[in-house]
Amino acid sequence: MPVNFLATVYVEGRQAIPYYDTLKVAVPALTLLYAMKYYFAGKRNTWQRDMHGKVVLITGGTSGLGAQTAKELAALGAQIVFLVRNVHDGWLIEYINDLREATNNQLIYAEEVDLTDLYSVRKFATKWIDNLPPRRLDMIICCASVSQPISMPRQTTKDELEPQFQVNYLGHFLLLDILAPAIRAQPPDREVRIILTSCASSLTGEFNLEDLGYLKRNYPAYRPFLVFGEAKLYLALSAYELFRQFNNYKRKDGAPCNVHVSVVDPGMMRSPGFKRFITFGRLSLLFVYLLLWPLSWLFLKSSVDGAQSMAYAAMSPEVVEKREVAYISNCQVRPPPPRSEFKDPEKQAALVKETHKLIEAVEKNSAIERNKFKKDSEKKKEQEKKKEKVNKDKPASKK
Numbered sequence: 318m319p320v321n322f323l324a325t326v327y328v329e330g331r332q333a334i335p336y337y338d339t340l341k342v343a344v345p346a347l348t349l350l351y352a353m354k355y356y357f358a359g360k361r362n363t364w365q366r367d368m369h370g371k372v373v374l375i376t377g378g379t380s381g382l383g384a385q386t387a388k389e390l391a392a393l394g395a396q397i398v399f400l401v402r403n404v405h406d407g408w409l410i411e412y413i414n415d416l417r418e419a420t421n422n423q424l425i426y427a428e429e430v431d432l433t434d435l436y437s438v439r440k441f442a443t444k445w446i447d448n449l450p451p452r453r454l455d456m457i458i459c460c461a462s463v464s465q466p467i468s469m470p471r472q473t474t475k476d477e478l479e480p481q482f483q484v485n486y487l488g489h490f491l492l493l494d495i496l497a498p499a500i501r502a503q504p505p506d507r508e509v510r511i512i513l514t515s516c517a518s519s520l521t522g523e524f525n526l527e528d529l530g531y532l533k534r535n536y537p538a539y540r541p542f543l544v545f546g547e548a549k550l551y552l553a554l555s556a557y558e559l560f561r562q563f564n565n566y567k568r569k570d571g572a573p574c575n576v577h578v579s580v581v582d583p584g585m586m587r588s589p590g591f592k593r594f595i596t597f598g599r600l601s602l603l604f605v606y607l608l609l610w611p612l613s614w615l616f617l618k619s620s621v622d623g624a625q626s627m628a629y630a631a632m633s634p635e636v637v638e639k640r641e642v643a644y645i646s647n648c649q650v651r652p653p654p655p656r657s658e659f660k661d662p663e664k665q666a667a668l669v670k671e672t673h674k675l676i677e678a679v680e681k682n683s684a685i686e687r688n689k690f691k692k693d694s695e696k697k698k699e700q701e702k703k704k705e706k707v708n709k710d711k712p713a714s715k716k
């Protein structure tokens with residue numbers, strides 16, 4: 318049959334091909350479209366590890382990049398512990414059940430860690446390290462993120478901080494800081510990988526230790542994307558000091574450090590967070606976004622594409638062979654963004670020192686507020702009890 322067809326085309330010319338005129342235009346157009354889609358989707362991860370029995374803590378695992386990364390690791394048999402802001406959310410229970418079914422992995426559960434509340438982070442992390450023998454830990458993935466739409470007025474968290482700064486940087490910093498002893502206590506033959514997510518916006522952030530928590534700077538018009546960039550910059554820079562601290566740690570058994578830190582830039586993705594950011598959180602712009610969807614489909618990555626670099630950070634041996642922080646984008650270890658702070662260990666150490674100071678001050682303040690709140694509510698309860706007693710003791714006629 319193909320021989321007959323080819324012979325006919327040979328004898329009668331290209332016009333013998335059915336729909337030749339349409340195909341003449343459609344085939345190159347579709348090939349170009351496919352080539353563009355392939356190019357913009359980025360490289361695929363080709364490494365795989367046996368993840369059975371490995372324990373993975375992940376923030377932001379309920380959406381976009383984090384959800385896709387968790388799914389891939391769960392499918393390979395890892396025990397996934399989602400760190401989420403509300404464990405009692407009905408949707409979360411369904412999400413976990415669906416994931417267990419889809420990946421045929423029952424070892425998936427959630428713990429409460431609200432990154433906008435340092436007390437919540439501390440409660441989880443201290444509970445985790447308060448265990449003898451130390452709990453197994455193979456990987457920590459920090460994917461949680463908040464990016465406020467440009468039009469949004471300044472907001473503050475429970476800890477009175479800017480939410481993007483707290484979720485993207487401070488909350489994750491405290492989590493890793495408290496978990497550090499549990500990471501160091503892992504047996505020397507156990508590879509522990511810490512994966513942080515950053516993005517190109519770290520180029521726009523200011524390095525400002527005078528006002529680390531973005532407390533003093535109040536631009537005439539609040540610019541959320543600058544705070545976001547700053548938080549992402551700090552998270553990436555802190556990775557370098559974190560790695561140095563693990564690497565300089567002297568184990569009692571004399572074994573070398575087996576902790577590996579990566580910073581991943583997954584590229585622009587059509588994730589729920591990105592949609593919220595690009596549409597300024599407005600319904601009218603969401604409509605425009607939907608109209609322009611073919612363009613974002615073509616030029617932006619899906620969460621599956623973005624998660625390729627996360628999978629690379631989780632599986633590739635290059636991350637382990639590299640005895641320094643691996644900055645990863647497009648499934649490759651690359652140089653960090655062109656900023657002097659990435660080459661300046663003193664600045665990185667200063668950032669970590671200032672961050673500790675800020676955390677101490679914020680936690681002190683929050684503890685005072687919590688105690689005040691506790692005392693006030695106890696007082697209220699007592700007053701209510703007294704009122705009830707007085708009402709009971711009154712003779713029936715006077716009531």
Ligand SMILES: NC(=O)c1ccc[n+]([C@@H]2O[C@H](COP(=O)([O-])OP(=O)(O)OC[C@H]3O[C@@H](n4cnc5c(N)ncnc54)[C@H](OP(=O)(O)O)[C@@H]3O)[C@@H](O)[C@H]2O)c1
Pocket residue numbers: 376377378379380381382383400401402430431432433459460461462463484514515516517582583584585586587588589590591
């Ligand atoms: N999207 C992009 O184009 C892009 C580009 C470069 C880098 N990145 C980075 O990739 C990572 C993932 O991005 P994404 O767009 O996939 O994110 P996303 O869809 O917006 O998801 C954000 C995740 O963070 C969680 N989260 C938010 N606030 C939290 C809190 N207070 N405590 C605990 N968890 C909280 C969310 O939980 P809920 O489900 O409870 O909301 C959600 O799971 C981020 O670090 C982002 O900066 C993204």
